[in-house]
Amino acid sequence: MPLLARTVQAPLHIDVRRGAVADLGRILADGRISAGGDVAVVVGPGQGQLIADLIRPSLGSAEVFTAAGGTLDAAMELAAKLRSGHYDAVVGIGGGTTVDTAKYAATRWAIPMVSVATSLGNDGIASPVASLVNDGIKGSYGVQIPIAVLIDLDFVENGPERTNRGGIGDVISNISALADWELARQVRNEPVDGLAASLARMGAEAVLNHPGDMTDDGFVTVLAEALISSGLAMAVCGSSRPTSGGCHEIMHATDSLYPNTASHGELAGLGALFCTFLRGDDRRFAQMSDCLARHQLPRTPADVGLDAEQFVRIVEFAPRTRPDRYTILEHLEMKPDEIARRLAEYDDAVAAR
The missing domain is CATH 3.40.50.1970 (Rossmann fold)
Structure with a gap:
């Protein structure tokens, strides 16, 4: 053979x-x-x-x-x-x-x-x-x-603390991106590369569950290696699919509509938490929300200076940033009124954590 x-x-x-x-x-x-x-x-x-x-x-x-x-x-x-x-x-x-x-x-x-x-x-x-x-x-x-x-x-x-913390948001957004990839497999029969998914998931899980913070060399090393693993995951499958889903569509839409709102990682983490809420995955939502809060990362639009109307516009625009990508945002096809309603529920859910 x-x-x-x-x-x-x-x-x-x-x-x-x-x-x-x-x-x-x-x-x-x-x-x-x-x-x-x-x-x-x-x-x-x-x-x-x-x-x-x-x-x-x-x-x-x-x-x-x-x-x-x-x-x-x-x-x-x-x-x-x-x-x-x-x-x-x-x-x-x-x-x-x-x-x-x-x-x-x-x-x-x-x-x-x-x-x-x-x-x-x-x-x-x-x-x-x-x-x-x-x-x-x-x-x-x-x-x-x-x-x-x-x-x-x-x-x-010695680098900018806020920038470094943003990497945490980018890494744990892999969890949401992989859920979007699995959704695309179920709905559109899109192939999922298991090796790429494993590389993206391992780093995200390690950061999500690590008790340390940016003052701890052990945690910083895990974060750095997780970011490297994410890059390797993209190299394995030839695209950003294992690390970029609705979370990054929201990030790119924010950059396009309201430039300089927040860093890449901060917006990716916020987008991932919102998309996880939309999926109704309560366990993952709780894990990710607690992790973002522990590392002082934004969880709501208000945390990055966006009001509800602006975020509704962002979510409505987000699928246009990656027309070929199928995520929870494309799956739900929400109109502005529906986005506003879900956002209000989301804010309540974050406040309850």
């Missing part, structure tokens, strides 16, 4: 610990990514430049570029700069915006990319997707998965 298998893209190196950044030069050399340090280092605002200065002695002739804004234009501008040089690899250092910009630019010229994350705001750390703004609208663009992923807990600890 022939042995059937599949090839899955995955990083060659994953390192989550304090002091991980100090080993970047060795990882590049030992992994035959760049023996001579001919790399382009992409940094953003915040700690990126600090880390670049720290690792410069071990990277030889590395050249540092600054990327800001998180737009497609910025990524294309960076790609043009990369084309004019000869680089063994691109090292993206910073938060999700900087890493996504570096991923996109590196992919344009098939240059291996190393992700050095200084915050844990979302699962883009190791994903084959770059979220970039184009003409005022944030879109998702397919990219090559990073060849290595480093998360130094020393720099995460």
Whole structure:
């Protein structure tokens, strides 16, 4: 009988610990990514430049570029700069915006990319997707998965606390996304990739049930690894399906209609909790609500400064952000009056927790 298998893209190196950044030069050399340090280092605002200065002695002739804004234009501008040089690899250092910009630019010229994350705001750390703004609208663009992923807990600890906590919302939203995927299988016979689903679910369950918080290295490590697993889940199935459902439709709709309302992770967690309520899954609703509350993450539209009328508009608009995706929002096909009624019930249910 022939042995059937599949090839899955995955990083060659994953390192989550304090002091991980100090080993970047060795990882590049030992992994035959760049023996001579001919790399382009992409940094953003915040700690990126600090880390670049720290690792410069071990990277030889590395050249540092600054990327800001998180737009497609910025990524294309960076790609043009990369084309004019000869680089063994691109090292993206910073938060999700900087890493996504570096991923996109590196992919344009098939240059291996190393992700050095200084915050844990979302699962883009190791994903084959770059979220970039184009003409005022944030879109998702397919990219090559990073060849290595480093998360130094020393720099995460000094990063923006609210951003890091947002990653918790993004991870536990996998629970809702997977429920939407199962719904699509039942209603539309959409195939579900079991390996991708397992990777997405394991990280979410670990974060959901961990008693620690962002002051606990054990919890932060679990969160970082869960975000990486989410990225790998996307790589396994070739789409964001295992980590993105109605929760992310709500997040994208909020970004489109009311920009800068809250972070990616904060909105994903809020969207996931609302979608879980719509499914009538009381056990999961209680788990997720308690987790979000424990980590001081938003649970209601009011928590992010949205009134009921605005959130109704968001939920009504949300399915248009992913026309090919079937979630609880498409399944229910709620009109504005129905959304308003369910939202009032939802607010009551959250208040009762």
